[in-house]
Amino acid sequence: MSNQGNDGELQAVDLxxxxVYLMMSAKKAGLKVDEIRQFLSQKTLQVM
Known part of the structure; x- marks a missing residue:
């Protein structure tokens, strides 16, 4: 039996x-983590 999980789990890990990559890139660009979180929260709410 594989311990890789199903495709959905693998896609979630990739996502x-x-x-993480996007957050690190934004931080390197000088954005504060709190600003990034607030932006993402607003976008998430708009999508829902």
């Missing part, structure tokens, strides 16, 4: 890694 998590993408968000």
């Amino acid at each position: 998590d890694l993408e968000w």
